[in-house]
Amino acid sequence: xxxxxxxxxxxxxxxxxFAGEMTQQQLAEKTNxxxxxxxxxxxxxxxxxxxxxxxxAHAFGKPIGEVFEYKKTxx
Amino acid sequence: xxxxxxxxxxxxxxxxxFAGEMTQQQLAEKTNxxxxxxxxxxxxxxxxxxxxxxxxAHAFGKPIGEVFEYKKTxx
DNA sequence: ACATAATGTTAAGTCTATTGTACATCGTGA
DNA sequence: TCACGATGTACAATAGACTTAACATTATGT
Numbered sequence: 578x579x580x581x582x583x584x585x586x587x588x589x590x591x592x593x594x595f596a597g598e599m600t601q602q603q604l605a606e607k608t609n610x611x612x613x614x615x616x617x618x619x620x621x622x623x624x625x626x627x628x629x630x631x632x633x634a635h636a637f638g639k640p641i642g643e644v645f646e647y648k649k650t651x652x
Numbered sequence: 653x654x655x656x657x658x659x660x661x662x663x664x665x666x667x668x669x670f671a672g673e674m675t676q677q678q679l680a681e682k683t684n685x686x687x688x689x690x691x692x693x694x695x696x697x698x699x700x701x702x703x704x705x706x707x708x709a710h711a712f713g714k715p716i717g718e719v720f721e722y723k724k725t726x727x
Numbered sequence: 728a729c730a731t732a733a734t735g736t737t738a739a740g741t742c743t744a745t746t747g748t749a750c751a752t753c754g755t756g757a
Numbered sequence: 758t759c760a761c762g763a764t765g766t767a768c769a770a771t772a773g774a775c776t777t778a779a780c781a782t783t784a785t786g787t
Binding site for chain 1: 743744745746747
């Protein structure tokens with residue numbers, strides 16, 4: 578039971594930076610999620626529901642595909 | 653308490669049609685999900701995980717934003 | 728009429744995302 | 758030094774996604 582062929586990555590950290598150092602706390606409020614959830618997702622501990630993924634993308638004014646990416650695992 | 657301001661819609665039915673009448677069963681197999689899950693999502697009973705959403709988009713060869721849309725609820 | 732394929736429904740159980748709470752660390756400024 | 762804001766971790770509890778299994782409906786082909 579091996580590795581998965583695809584993995585989901587995100588650019589939340591970068592996007593927070595370019596959004597004027599938006600805080601995890603602020604992102605949590607904007608997306609109506611808890612701070613712990615934002616931390617876990619940003620760190621890649623698990624991937625969000627589609628609903629939350631859209632709310633996060635919306636908070637940054639970006640299409641969802643620019644915040645989360647689905648690609649073949651390498652290495 | 654009240655209606656949600658945004659809702660998630662999907663174009664799965666249309667995409668199955670344009671994919672040569674792809675069956676729900678076939679889509680389930682391609683995405684490694686159960687048939688019931690595909691039915692429920694296509695019918696909008698609940699929204700999928702981001703992971704499954706990506707797998708569905710991948711099955712159609714479309715970007716995720718073309719399969720699922722996030723928009724203001726009207727009416 | 729009979730069989731079959733596709734779709735839909737329901738129920739019980741499992742797994743994972745999400746939450747609230749609490750505490751710990753680190754860097755900055757007074 | 759002390760206080761504070763931002764980040765991170767751990768844990769128990771809840772909610773929702775997902776599964777398997779069983780059965781019902783509809784349309785199509787023979």
